[in-house]
Amino acid sequence: MAARILIAGCSSGVAAEVAKNIALAGVGSLSLLDDALCKSEGAVCNFLIPADADQAQSVAEVSAATLREMNPLVKITALPGSLPPIPDVEFLRGFEVILITSAPFSTLLQYDAACRQLGVAFFMAASCGSTSFFFANLHSHEYSPLDTPAGEVPSKGVSAFPSLASALSQPWKTMRARYTHKLVYVLRVCADFESHAGRFPAAADLPALQERARELAADARVAASADPASAPPPRDLITEDVMPADILEEYVTGTVELPPVNAVLGGVLANEVLKAVSHKGEPVNNFFFFSLGDNVGLVENLGEVV
Structure with missing residues (x-):
């Protein structure tokens, strides 16, 4: 309930799914960063934008207003501007988790490195037609397993995550x-x-x-x-x-996103974000893929821990 989470790039349907699930779960605060206007073509998959929304408002502003109606107990803020290409370390220091969608690899690599330096959990996600994925970097993450037998003291587990690079x-x-x-x-x-x-x-x-x-x-x-x-x-x-x-x-x-794919990926990803802040349950390390071609969610562990 004290977690501070940032979602940058809220136009996508995946971002909307994650934001909805996190808000309903009751985190401490959720900040949205996306200055694209509601009338922009990229926002068509964001179901948080109602049909009668002011098209001159930003995606972040309208999405935040919808989420506040869903759960008034969560502090939900629409931040001005968009994600800068070069990370602002002091800005990132104010969050426990950062999720980025719709950014180039050059930007994602810099934010992953900055989050590692600060100990901030980093996620990136994308949904493209029938295929989708997310990447997680929780650095060195300690967690309590969920399947501890009754009466036993849970033993701590540790997952070490490779960098995005x-x-x-x-x-x-x-x-x-x-x-x-x-x-x-x-x-x-x-x-x-x-x-x-x-x-x-x-x-x-x-x-x-x-x-x-x-x-x-x-x-x-x-x-x-x-x-x-x-x-x-x-x-x-x-x-x-x-x-x-x-x-x-x-x-x-950039094939149009499919709502069923977004729903699956957004549900799994939101659960992983909650694991990151609660330290309960073994996290996905480090890629998760889902596609309609096989209707299977696949975890891939790529890279080496340095």
């Missing part, structure tokens, strides 16, 4: 194609593209992204053949088609 640089040769979620490869290639091009890829860049995926797959196979002792079985080797074109296109072109 480490997770996005996971070598392809260490991944098993049959068991790794396909969006992992999409994120890896898009992050690689952005680091070189200085911008998020667009539809015209899809052929280049596919070519980069082929290069990384070839490098992974060469590395595996050079070290047979640590290589995965042949059926798990990375191949050229490990990054499906439809999932890549959905992620890059």
Whole structure:
């Protein structure tokens, strides 16, 4: 009830789902940061914006007003402006948890590093058509298991989380194609593209992204053949088609979010945010993926703890 949580980028349906679930759970304070106007195209999936809302108001202002009606006991604030590309450490110090949606990898990497420095839990999430995911970094997180038998003193558990930079640089040769979620490869290639091009890829860049995926797959196979002792079985080797074109296109072109996907991801993510502040229950470490293609929620642990 004393938790202070920030959600930056409230236009998305995932952000709306998480904000709703957190507000109804009764946290101490929830701050929303998004100066996009309600009439903007990106806000169409935010169900917190009523049909008769003032279209000249920001998404954060209107969403905050709706959430206050849902739970007047929670302090809900709409902050002015938008998320700055470079983190303001003093500003971040005022929160226990920060969730960012709809930001470039360059910004996300800086905020993850700043949150690690301050000990602030960091989350980022995205929903793209039929596929969605979130990333969590709780640093070194102590928690009490939920399944302790009655009468026994709960033993503390500790989860150590890799940084976002480490997770996005996971070598392809260490991944098993049959068991790794396909969006992992999409994120890896898009992050690689952005680091070189200085911008998020667009539809015209899809052929280049596919070519980069082929290069990384070839490098992974060469590395595996050079070290047979640590290589995965042949059926798990990375191949050229490990990054499906439809999932890549959905992620890059910003296909409209699907409410059912947002509801699932937003429910799981809100629960993880509450775990982060309550220290009750083992947290997801560190990626969670959900897609309508298989209707399965998959946890992936990527990167190394430094």
